[in-house]
Amino acid sequence: MIITDVDVICLRIPAREATCVWGEDAVIVRVHTDLGITGIGESDTSPMAVKAFIETPNSNLACFGLRDILVGENPLEIGRLWDKMYEASSYMGRRGGGIHAMSAVDIALWDIASQHYGVPVHTLLGGKYRKKIKAYGTFIPDDSPEECARLALDLVDKGFRALKFGGGSFGLNPEGDVAVVRAVREAVGPEIELMIDMVSRWRTYGHALAMSRRLEPFNLSWIEEPVPSDHLDAYARLTSATSQKVSGGEILTTRYEFRDFIEQGKPDIVQPDITRCGGISEMKKIADLADLNGVQLVPHGFSTGILLSATVQFLAACPHGDLMEYSLSDSALATDLVENPITFEDGYVTVPDTPGLGITLNDEIINRYRVDF
Numbered sequence: 001m002i003i004t005d006v007d008v009i010c011l012r013i014p015a016r017e018a019t020c021v022w023g024e025d026a027v028i029v030r031v032h033t034d035l036g037i038t039g040i041g042e043s044d045t046s047p048m049a050v051k052a053f054i055e056t057p058n059s060n061l062a063c064f065g066l067r068d069i070l071v072g073e074n075p076l077e078i079g080r081l082w083d084k085m086y087e088a089s090s091y092m093g094r095r096g097g098g099i100h101a102m103s104a105v106d107i108a109l110w111d112i113a114s115q116h117y118g119v120p121v122h123t124l125l126g127g128k129y130r131k132k133i134k135a136y137g138t139f140i141p142d143d144s145p146e147e148c149a150r151l152a153l154d155l156v157d158k159g160f161r162a163l164k165f166g167g168g169s170f171g172l173n174p175e176g177d178v179a180v181v182r183a184v185r186e187a188v189g190p191e192i193e194l195m196i197d198m199v200s201r202w203r204t205y206g207h208a209l210a211m212s213r214r215l216e217p218f219n220l221s222w223i224e225e226p227v228p229s230d231h232l233d234a235y236a237r238l239t240s241a242t243s244q245k246v247s248g249g250e251i252l253t254t255r256y257e258f259r260d261f262i263e264q265g266k267p268d269i270v271q272p273d274i275t276r277c278g279g280i281s282e283m284k285k286i287a288d289l290a291d292l293n294g295v296q297l298v299p300h301g302f303s304t305g306i307l308l309s310a311t312v313q314f315l316a317a318c319p320h321g322d323l324m325e326y327s328l329s330d331s332a333l334a335t336d337l338v339e340n341p342i343t344f345e346d347g348y349v350t351v352p353d354t355p356g357l358g359i360t361l362n363d364e365i366i367n368r369y370r371v372d373f
Contacts, residue, residue: 001033001034001035001037001074001075002034002073002074002075003031003070003072003074003075004033004034004071005067005071006031006054006066006067006070006071006105007030007032008029008050009027009028009366010025010026010027010047010048010051010371010373011025011026011027011028011333011337011365011366011371012024012025012047012369012371013025016371022140022167022329023327023329023331023333024331024333025047025333026042026044026304026333026337027043027045027046027047027050027051027104028040028041028042028306028361029041029042029043029101029105029108030108031070031075031105031109033075033112037075037112038112039075039107039108039109039111039115040108040111040357040361041104041105041106041109041111041275041279041310042104042107042275042304042306042307043276044100044273044276044302044303044307045097045100045275045276046097048373049097049100049101050097050100051373052097053066053092053093053097053098053100054067054101054105055067060091061088062087062089062092063091064089065089066085066089066101066105069081069084069085069088069089075109075112075113076116078109078110078281082102082278082279082281082282085102086102089102094254095253099254099276099277099278099282100253100276102278102279103275103276103278104279105279106278106279106280106281107275107279107280107306107310107357110279110280110281110310110313110357111356112356114355114356114357115356119355120313120316120352120353120354120358121280121310121314121356121357122313122314122316122317122351125280125314125317127317128316128317128351128353129316129317129318129321130316130321131351132348132349132350133312133316133321133322133349133351134161134322134324134347134348135160135323135326135344135348135349136160136162136164136195136323136326137155137158137160137162137163137326138163138165138166138325138326138327139151139152139155139163139328140165140166140168140329141166141167141170141180142168143168143169143176145176145179145182145183145184146183148165148180148183149183149184149186149187150187152184152187152192153188155328156188156192159345159346159347160326160347161347162192162194162195162221162323162347163184163188163195164194164195164196164197164224165180165184165196166196166197166199167197167199170196170198170201171198171199171201171202172201174211177211178214181196181218181220182218185219194220194221195221195247196215196220196224197224197225198224198225198226199225200227200229202226202227203227203228204227204234205233205234205238208226208227208234208238209237209238209241212226212238212241212244215244216242216243221244221245222245222246222247222269223242223244223246223247224248224271225247225248225250226238229248232260232265235248235267236264236265236266239265239266239267239268240266245268245269246267247269247298248269248270248271249261249270249272249300250271250272250273250276250300252272252277253276253278254282255282255286255289258277258286258289259289262290262293268295268296269296269297269298270290270295270296270298271297271299271300272297272299272300273299273300273301273307274299274311274314275303275306275310280314284314287318287321291319291320297318297320297321298323298324298325299315299324300325301324301325301326301327302325302327303327303334304333304334304338305334305338306337306338306357306359308326308327308338308342308349309338309352309357309358311324311325312324312352313352313357316351324349326349332365332368332369333365336362336365337362337365337366338359338360338361338362339359339360339362340358340359340360
């Protein structure tokens with residue numbers, strides 16, 4: 001079997017000149033083979049950036065586009081192909097967008113291998129540790145504390161026993177932030193796990209520490225991205241100074257960035273995104289790093305059903321992969337792109353046993369929102 005083509009599908013709901021928020025665009029990568037098996041992957045990043053990294057013609061020995069690297073290769077040699085992509089795109093792609101593009105390709109290669117061998121991805125990764133995974137629901141909060149409380153209660157009624165919110169204007173007004181957290185906690189009660197995502201808006205160690213202490217009465221399970229992930233010293237100081245767990249890492253790529261983050265930032269929880277960090281292959285190495293350092297790994301995931309399926313397959317094969325994020329975006333790309341999404345019931349998602357990622361894409365949604373830049 002050889003790879004015959006790699007195609008990139010860019011999706012966007014708003015017009016190109018309009019503001020696009022989380023969940024309103026997506027990029028799908030399909031890897032085709034001469035045996036008719038097609039693998040599907042995605043990256044939660046700029047669609048046009050992924051398209052450029054995959055389709056660009058080569059400039060020199062270290063600036064190859066991923067399509068040129070892959071065509072003619074055996075898709076089952078996933079580890080070797082990861083290394084080949086990493087080296088042959090090294091001038092332009094060692095971090096950030098280059099690794100995002102590789103992540104989508106890597107997921108597609110695992111999808112191909114799983115279909116070829118007729119077993120689930122989690123079997124190829126070593127075996128299934130669990131049949132279901134606890135999922136926490138993530139939503140973007142409203143400016144109104146009362147509306148946030150209503151949103152949270154609605155999710156509890158749907159079966160979620162753990163919730164996280166962040167984004168919007170949350171993090172920009174200390175008094176308003178406290179009011180929102182208080183309203184949500186009072187609405188859902190003490191038994192529901194509650195987490196917040198600050199998307200780095202607290203910025204400095206001093207402000208983050210002060211806000212963390214103000215929020216201690218509300219028993220948060222963790223505070224996510226309180227400061228930028230580049231501020232490793234601030235992370236380390238905050239982790240040791242506050243009673244809540246501190247998490248982060250969704251924007252980081254490769255084992256190398258996560259090694260520095262874990263060893264120097266000393267977070268309680270790392271949150272690699274499987275569609276950004278380097279795909280399933282690199283996620284395995286990051287999980288080993290986390291385990292060796294006694295750090296919990298809870299993947300980031302706020303995109304389409306492709307990301308959700310890849311994350312479920314990966315966590316099913318992890319000894320400690322017992323918690324995951326479940327996007328509650330109402331975007332059509334989040335809700336309708338995959339015709340047979342992972343099922344959620346009573347606080348858990350079910351781990352499928354079908355070969356490959358086990359998903360079917362909705363061509364109607366693709367045709368409606370596909371854009372050619």
